[in-house]
Amino acid sequence: MSRDAVKNLLAGVATSLDQLALVDAGGPNVARVFPVVAELFRAIATVVGTHGVEAVQKAIRDLAKTPAKRANLENAEAAVASALADRRRSRGTCDRVAPVQLPTVHSNGTSPDVLFDQVIDAADAVRHAIDAVDAAGPNGRDYYLQGGSAFRVAAEEHASRIHRLASVLQELEQSAEYLADYV
Amino acid sequence: MHVRPQFSPPAALMPILVGIGVALASALSSGCGASALQTHARIAVMLHGANDAAVRAIETGCEHRAVAAARDPDVSYDEASANAQRVLARCQRVVDAQHAFSAAYEVYVAQLLAVVDDDNHQPSAFTRLRALLAGLAPLYADLARVAADLGIHLPTVPFAPVGAP
Numbered sequence: 079m080s081r082d083a084v085k086n087l088l089a090g091v092a093t094s095l096d097q098l099a100l101v102d103a104g105g106p107n108v109a110r111v112f113p114v115v116a117e118l119f120r121a122i123a124t125v126v127g128t129h130g131v132e133a134v135q136k137a138i139r140d141l142a143k144t145p146a147k148r149a150n151l152e153n154a155e156a157a158v159a160s161a162l163a164d165r166r167r168s169r170g171t172c173d174r175v176a177p178v179q180l181p182t183v184h185s186n187g188t189s190p191d192v193l194f195d196q197v198i199d200a201a202d203a204v205r206h207a208i209d210a211v212d213a214a215g216p217n218g219r220d221y222y223l224q225g226g227s228a229f230r231v232a233a234e235e236h237a238s239r240i241h242r243l244a245s246v247l248q249e250l251e252q253s254a255e256y257l258a259d260y261v
Numbered sequence: 262m263h264v265r266p267q268f269s270p271p272a273a274l275m276p277i278l279v280g281i282g283v284a285l286a287s288a289l290s291s292g293c294g295a296s297a298l299q300t301h302a303r304i305a306v307m308l309h310g311a312n313d314a315a316v317r318a319i320e321t322g323c324e325h326r327a328v329a330a331a332r333d334p335d336v337s338y339d340e341a342s343a344n345a346q347r348v349l350a351r352c353q354r355v356v357d358a359q360h361a362f363s364a365a366y367e368v369y370v371a372q373l374l375a376v377v378d379d380d381n382h383q384p385s386a387f388t389r390l391r392a393l394l395a396g397l398a399p400l401y402a403d404l405a406r407v408a409a410d411l412g413i414h415l416p417t418v419p420f421a422p423v424g425a426p
Contacts, residue, residue, distance in 0.1 A: 134302045135377045141305050142374040146363035147316040149356045151349060154324035158345045161331035165338060230349065234342075241338065 152218030152229055159233035163212055166237075166244035178249045183260045190260035197257060201250040208243045211236075297387055301373055304394065308401075309370075311418045312363055315404065319359055322413035323352035351411055358404040365400050369393040 183190045215236045221229035331345040372393055376386045405415045 131296070131298070134296075134299045137302050137306065138298075138370070138373050138377050141302075141309055142370050144309070146309065146312050146366050146370075148363055149316045149319040149359045151320070151323055151352055151356060153320060154327050154352065155349060157324050158327045158331045158349065161328045162338070162342055162345070165332065165341070230346075234346075237342065 150218075150222075152222065155230050155233050156216075156218060159215065159237050162237040163215070163240040166241045167208055167212070178252050180253060180256045183257070190257055194254065194257040194261045197250050197253045201247060201254060204243055204247045204250065208240060208247065211239050211243060298373075298376065301376075301390055301394070305370055305373055307418065308366055308397065311401070311416050312359075312366060315359055315362075315408070315415045318413055318415055319352070319355050319408060322408075322411070323348070323355070326411065327352065348411075355404070355408045355411060355413070358400075358407050362397065362400040362404050365393070365397050369397060 181187070181193060183193070216229060216232035218229050221232055327345045327348040330348050331341050333341050333344065336344065369390070372386070372390050376390065379386065401418055408415050
């Protein structure tokens with residue numbers, strides 16, 4: 079196979095892969111990968127088509143200037159922490175909350191309206207607290223200098239804080255549902 | 262925990278990808294008057310792109326799997342959290358293998374640059390280049406294996422012509 083034929087073949091393949099990515103032939107994740115593969119084969123086609131020694135030397139110097147990428151899991155860890163926090167915030171998870179001790183509503187006790195309002199106000203405050211704590215979640219850029227699992231630990235601790243607050247919220251919501259029958 | 266395989270090329274693409282490997286093997290092993298330096302330049306470019314594609318596949322695939330485990334509605338919060346951490350721990354093995362490959366690749370490119378900067382092109386320099394290249398193939402194979410264990414399929418790199426003199 080001649081040099082030009084190989085070059086044309088590879089460039090054609092690169093274009094085909096671009097088009098496949100455009101139509102998203104293999105789903106959204108495949109679409110993210112194929113443009114990279116297309117770029118790879120386009121680069122190979124360029125070098126295959128190179129005749130001059132100087133051009134080859136330039137290609138090598140360009141490669142040497144570009145550090146090889148290193149994979150990291152910071153985005154994945156942050157996404158997991160966020161997914162776990164969302165899960166705790168949302169109602170209707172399959173986690174069961176232990177029943178709380180509910181008050182007895184009677185004529186000599188606190189009025190049910192007051193009890194209900196107190197619980198609703200407390201629940202609103204905890205919801206705001208969850209939002210505030212969530213906004214203070216860790217970011218990988220603030221931990222990577224420590225290396226190791228520093229960011230993962232911080233993300234787990236963050237998810238745990240949300241988890242505990244969400245547990246308080248669910249207890250208050252149990253009380254509110256009970257008291258709602260009296261108001 | 263159910264993890265859906267990803268990044269397998271669609272069946273319709275496989276003939277194309279196999280064809281690419283064959284075309285590269287022909288181009289690199291046929292000689293065609295190409296200098297050894299040019300052959301190494303082609304391989305280096307190919308490996309650089311393969312490394313980039315691998316990084317993207319690993320990061321995206323791991324994120325998808327770990328988040329899917331964290332959101333699994335069929336298990337409790339604690340179980341989902343533990344499953345997600347297990348996925349991340351397995352991903353870390355893939356990341357470690359990728360770092361090993363990219364570090365070895367950089368040594369190879371550094372040696373290639375040394376050959377370019379040395380006008381005399383000592384034969385021993387090419388011997389060292391071939392040795393470095395031969396060491397890259399098993400590292401990529403190891404990376405592809407641990408990634409495949411997690412259901413992440415990396416681009417096939419036609420290393421066959423690398424062993425050719």
